Amino acid sequence: xxxxxxxxxxxxxxxxxxxxxxxxxxxxxxxxxxxxxxxxxxxxxxxxxxxxxxxxxxxxxxxxxxxxxxxxxxxxxxxxxxxxxxxxxxxxxxxxxxxxxxxxxxxxx
Amino acid sequence: xxxxxxxxxxxxxxxxxxxxxxxxxxxxxxxxxxxxxxxxxxxxxxxxxxxxxxxxxxxxxxxxxxxxxxxxxxxxxxxxxxxxxxxxxxxxxxxxxxxxxxxxxxxxxxxxxxxxxxxxxxxxxxxxxxxxxxxxxxxxxxxxxxxxxxxxxxxxxxxxxxxxxxxxxxxxxxxxxxxxxxxxxxxxxxxxxxxxxxxxxxxxxxxxxxxxxxxxxxxxxxxxxxxxxxxxxxxxxxxxxxxxxxxxxxxxxxxxxxxxxxxxxxxxxxxxxxxxxxxxxxxxxxxxxxxxxxxxxxxxxxxxxxxxxxxxxxxxxxxxxxxxxxxxxxxxxxxxxxxxxxxxxxxxxxxxxxxxxxxxxxxxxxxxxxxxxxxxxxxxxxxxxxxxxxxxxxxxxxxxxxxxxxxxxxxxxxxxxxxxxxxxxxxxxxxxxxxxxxxxxxxxxxxxxxxxxxxxxxxxxxxxxxxxxxxxxxxx
Numbered sequence: 001x002x003x004x005x006x007x008x009x010x011x012x013x014x015x016x017x018x019x020x021x022x023x024x025x026x027x028x029x030x031x032x033x034x035x036x037x038x039x040x041x042x043x044x045x046x047x048x049x050x051x052x053x054x055x056x057x058x059x060x061x062x063x064x065x066x067x068x069x070x071x072x073x074x075x076x077x078x079x080x081x082x083x084x085x086x087x088x089x090x091x092x093x094x095x096x097x098x099x100x101x102x103x104x105x106x107x108x109x
Numbered sequence: 110x111x112x113x114x115x116x117x118x119x120x121x122x123x124x125x126x127x128x129x130x131x132x133x134x135x136x137x138x139x140x141x142x143x144x145x146x147x148x149x150x151x152x153x154x155x156x157x158x159x160x161x162x163x164x165x166x167x168x169x170x171x172x173x174x175x176x177x178x179x180x181x182x183x184x185x186x187x188x189x190x191x192x193x194x195x196x197x198x199x200x201x202x203x204x205x206x207x208x209x210x211x212x213x214x215x216x217x218x219x220x221x222x223x224x225x226x227x228x229x230x231x232x233x234x235x236x237x238x239x240x241x242x243x244x245x246x247x248x249x250x251x252x253x254x255x256x257x258x259x260x261x262x263x264x265x266x267x268x269x270x271x272x273x274x275x276x277x278x279x280x281x282x283x284x285x286x287x288x289x290x291x292x293x294x295x296x297x298x299x300x301x302x303x304x305x306x307x308x309x310x311x312x313x314x315x316x317x318x319x320x321x322x323x324x325x326x327x328x329x330x331x332x333x334x335x336x337x338x339x340x341x342x343x344x345x346x347x348x349x350x351x352x353x354x355x356x357x358x359x360x361x362x363x364x365x366x367x368x369x370x371x372x373x374x375x376x377x378x379x380x381x382x383x384x385x386x387x388x389x390x391x392x393x394x395x396x397x398x399x400x401x402x403x404x405x406x407x408x409x410x411x412x413x414x415x416x417x418x419x420x421x422x423x424x425x426x427x428x429x430x431x432x433x434x435x436x437x438x439x440x441x442x443x444x445x446x447x448x449x450x451x452x453x454x455x456x457x458x459x460x461x462x463x464x465x466x467x468x469x470x471x472x473x474x475x476x477x478x479x480x481x482x483x484x485x486x487x488x489x490x491x492x493x494x495x496x497x498x499x500x501x502x503x504x505x506x507x508x509x510x511x512x513x514x515x516x517x518x519x520x521x522x523x524x525x526x527x528x529x530x531x532x533x534x535x536x537x538x539x540x541x542x543x544x545x546x547x548x549x550x551x552x553x554x555x556x557x558x559x560x561x562x563x564x565x566x567x568x569x570x571x572x573x574x575x576x577x578x579x580x581x582x583x584x585x
Contacts, residue, residue, distance in 0.1 A: 003467070013461045017415065018422065019453060020441035032454055032515050033461070039516060040404040040471070049477040056480055057304075060333045074197035078426035089424055092436040 005034050110136050113260040113580045116169055116317040123168045130168030131157075134212045137170050141214055141261045144584055147242065148259055149234045150252035151215040153183065164210025165324065171206060172265040174253050175216045176223055177308065178297040179203050186299050187231035188221045190447025191427045200297025201329045202266055202308045209324050214262060217252025221449045222418060223268055223301040225249045226276050226521035227511065230451045235508060238280060239581040240547055244505040247277030247521075250311065254281040257311045259584045264321050265311045270302045271406050272500075272525030274309045275537040279500035279550025282539045282576065284318045284567070285311045287525075289557045290532030291336035294329035300417040302410035303334070305529040314577050315538060315568040319343035322560065336558075343564050349572040351387050352565055357553075358394035358493035363524065369502045376541030376549040377499045380570070384497070387569055392493055398482045402527040405482065407519055408462050408475040409530070415459030421447065454515065483531040490556040495566055498524050500537040500550040528554050536563045539576035548576075 010030050014021050021029060081088040110128060122128050128136075134157045145151050152175055162168055173179060176186045178196035180203075185191040199207070206213065220230040228236045228251025236251040238244040239259035246255040250267025254277030257265050267274040269287045278285025286309050293308040300306060310321035320343075327340035359381055363369055369377075385391050423429030423443035430442035448456070462471035489496065502523055511518040528535050535554040542548060555563045571577055 005461075009461070010457065013457050013464060016464060017456050017460045018419075018437065018440040018444065019448075019456060020438075020445040021453070022445065025450070025453075029450070029454060029457065033458055035516050036407060036458060036519075040408055040475075043401060043404050043408075043474060043478060046401065046474075046478055046481070049474060049481055052477040052480040052484070054473060054476050054480075056483070062330075062333075071198045075425075078194055078197065080423060080426075080429040080431075087424055090434055090436050090439050094435045 003037055005030070005037050112140065112585060113313065114263065115314050116263045116312065116320050117314070119169055119263060128168070130162035130210070133168035134162065134170045137262050138214055141256070144259060144261060145256075147237070148239060148255055148261070149236045150217055150256040150259070150261065152185065152187065152218050152233055152252070154215040155182070155213060157212045157214065162210045162212065164208065165320075166206065166209040166211035169263055170212040170214045171262050172215050172217045172253055172256050173203060173206070173213055174250050174265070174267050175219050176268055176299040177202055177266060178299070179213060179216065182216065184216070184299065186222045187219045187233055188447060188449065188452070189232045189428065190421045190443070193428065194426050196297070198297060201294035201331060202325060203297065205324055206266070217250070217256060217265060219251055220249035220273075221452050222299070222414070223249040223270055223273055224414070224451050224455055226272060226518055227251070227506070228277065229508060229512075230449060232449050237508075238505050239584060240282060241505070241545070243507055244547070245280065245508055247280030247505065249273040250277050250285075253311050254278055254283060254285065257281070257313060258283050259581060263312065264317060266308055266325075267311050268298060268306060268308050269529065270305050270410060271529050272522040274311060275500050275525050275535065275550070275552060276521060278311055278537045280505040280548060282542075282548030282550070282579070283311055283313055284315050284536065284538050285309065286318060286322070286536040286563070287529060287534055288322070288326060288560060289336065289534045291334050292326045292338060292534075292558075292560070294332045294335055296329055296331040302413040303417060304413060305410065305532075315536070315564060315571045316344060316347055318536070319347060319564045319568075322564075326560075338558070341561065343560060346561060346565050347568045349569055351384070351389055351569045352562065353388075354390070355388070355495070355566065356390045356392055356493045357384055358392050358489060358496045360399070360496060360498035361393050361395050362399055363498045366502070368520070369499060370504055372504065372543045373499045373502065373549050377551050380540040380551050381497070383573060384570060387573060394489055394493060394496065396485055396489065396527070398478070398485050399527055401478055402482065402530065403519060403523060405475045405478050405530060406522065406526040407458070408471050409479065411455040411459030412463050412472050413459070415456045415463065418452065418456055451515065479530050482527055486528070486531050486533055494555075494562065495559075496554040498552060498554070500524060500552045504543050504545075504547045504549070524552070533557055534560055534563055536567045538567050538571055540574075541576065542579070
């Protein structure tokens with residue numbers, strides 16, 4: 001399929017990726033992804049791929065057994081903010097307006 | 110002690126008590142201190158271990174790429190987002206090297222999260238090619254390759270997803286390989302594309318590479334994609350001779366392509382004749398699906414990366430945007446501040462090809478074509494024992510040359526991506542120098558689990574040449 005990847009598409013996928021793009025980044029990012037999508041159009045030459053399997057791998061399982069893992073005690077040490085055995089983060093339910101307005105690219109608010 | 114000494118020679122010196130392990134390690138530690146400011150291969154240098162060194166690699170120190178966890182040391186993947194992240198445990202690869210008695214003298218520079226073919230995408234510094242400091246060493250295992258090529262250490266570990274060990278090996282005139290997928294443990298290695306990532310050694314010679322591989326490969330219960338294979342001694346049959354009745358398939362696309370540098374083509378043609386002289390039967394082969402490799406790779410691996418890198422959002426580790434008042438903005442702003450442009454590009458591409466309305470046309474289709482490529486390899490290996498091709502289409506290019514053209518940079522992986530997608534092993538070794546004295550590498554690709562054959566063939570070729578004896582100026 002010939003896709004015209006637009007700025008709207010870029011902002012939509014940035015939102016899906018939980019990734020904020022600066023205004024100054026958008027034109028080049030858009031062009032680079034458009035170029036890559038144009039290149040991969042070549043896969044449309046392949047008409048008979050349906051006969052091939054999606055995956056040739058198999059899942060490996062192990063017993064769901066509790067073992068002592070000394071590493072677990074160290075994991076919280078890497079976190080930016082913790083309380084007791086919890087990772088602390090800003091509220092998921094806070095209003096978006098709680099954030100200060102975004103700095104523009106010159107770093108001014 | 111001469112610089113650029115091989116692991117094999119070093120082991121003999123230590124066994125003959127000409128030098129102690131401690132003296133040997135100190136020798137390399139001083140070389141790093143003396144030369145790395147101009148090479149920029151290390152993000153951080155460590156002092157040699159105080160503990161007595163015993164084991165196969167006692168006195169034979171190395172370096173690990175910055176995406177391989179070393180307990181209590183920073184593993185930043187050359188990214189700002191993990192600039193303060195200290196690994197809480199050792200990767201299996203780290204443990205194995207430590208248990209062999211080796212001192213790890215630092216963590217090496219790389220393209221951020223292993224995304225790159227030149228070494229220019231690190232958030233911290235640009236590693237130089239020791240053969241020409243104005244040129245790239247190749248990536249993403251830039252620092253590991255450059256350090257070995259400059260004789261700062263006799264071995265280093267890199268990681269490969271689409272060519273990240275073999276490309277810098279070719280650009281730096283050393284030996285690098287990609288094992289059968291699953292042969293080297295990914296436990297404790299920061300994941301980029303889980304279905305192709307592998308850890309592999311970079312060394313000056315094939316024999317040295319086989320020594321490290323013998324210590325590195327084998328089943329690991331902590332890695333669910335680990336193959337049920339016992340460790341092997343890959344040095345056992347290295348007698349400088351090709352196996353009898355070896356049939357080598359020469360990739361015709363490489364000889365016919367106008368995109369391959371003429372000097373690389375010429376060195377490759379010379380290598381074919383040399384292999385024939387050594388007793389190999391040469392057969393022309395074509396891989397008609399080779400040309401789809403880059404497209405398949407740049408659909409599937411960004412998709413996997415988008416999933417793997419989603420965890421770097423300020424919650425569990427790494428940096429966090431402390432000003433953010435909502436969870437969603439913490440994620441978005443942390444990632445904006447922490448990820449470089451190439452990483453962002455791949456995450457966006459990855460989530461796009463996985464998104465509703467596009468997944469079937471892109472991700473699912475690419476997966477099937479991946480298996481089409483895999484079948485073509487399997488069919489080809491019914492006719493030939495090994496395939497050879499140039500490792501890269503271009504010579505090491507100038508730093509900054511491809512800054513504005515990511516796609517041009519992706520093409521650097523042209524000859525390496527396919528076997529990564531299929532999980533076939535390969536080894537890149539030097540096969541000449543350009544008239545500007547830049548290294549040229551070519552590679553053998555083999556059926557799955559054919560590492561012994563690869564090492565034997567590569568070793569026989571190498572011993573019939575003197576490319577591995579040449580060294581870059583300025584690192585005496």
